[in-house]
Amino acid sequence: MKRREAREKTIQTLFQLDTTEMSVDEAITYITEGPSDSFYEKLVRGTVENKAEIDNVLVEKLENWSLERLPKIERTVLRLATYELLFNPDVPHRVVLNEAVELCKTFGDEKSGRFVNGVLSKFEEK
Structure with missing residues (x-):
């Protein structure tokens, strides 16, 4: 699986997790329908495990928006x-x-x- 495809599947998985009561493993199995890729799993599990810290950082970068008001796709991509x-x-x-x-x-x-580019451009390059 190429990295672009892994990111697309990650967005689908995170979106699924945001709208259902599935576990991470159930969502991964639902989206991949077969053996999954290590980069994909790293993205999904890392985003889920660090969601509180990610959301705290995002709240600092958002202007005139709350995280809850963002459309789900934008919120998922930003996370x-x-x-x-x-x-x-x-x-x-x-x-x-x-x-x-x-x-x-x-x-x-x-x-x-x-919108997403504008928010992410507020992160300093390392």
């Missing part, structure tokens, strides 16, 4: 991207931003991409 920015230093900052915008184009709309 994944924030996880990668904070906990996955081997992925360059620019790649995380580009991938987040592409995920918004796939699952949301152009406005989603612009």
Whole structure:
């Protein structure tokens, strides 16, 4: 599984977890329907395990928005991207931003991409 596909499946899994009472393992099995990829699992489990810290950081970056008011796709993409920015230093900052915008184009709309890019651009490059 390529990293782009892993990120797409991660968004689907995190979205599933946000809208149902599934466990992480159930959601992974539901989305992958077979053996899963280690990068994909790292993204899903890392985002879920660090969700409280991720949400705290996001709240600081959002202007005139609460996390609860965000559309689910934007919130989900922001959580994944924030996880990668904070906990996955081997992925360059620019790649995380580009991938987040592409995920918004796939699952949301152009406005989603612009909004997510604006929020993520507030993170300092490391």
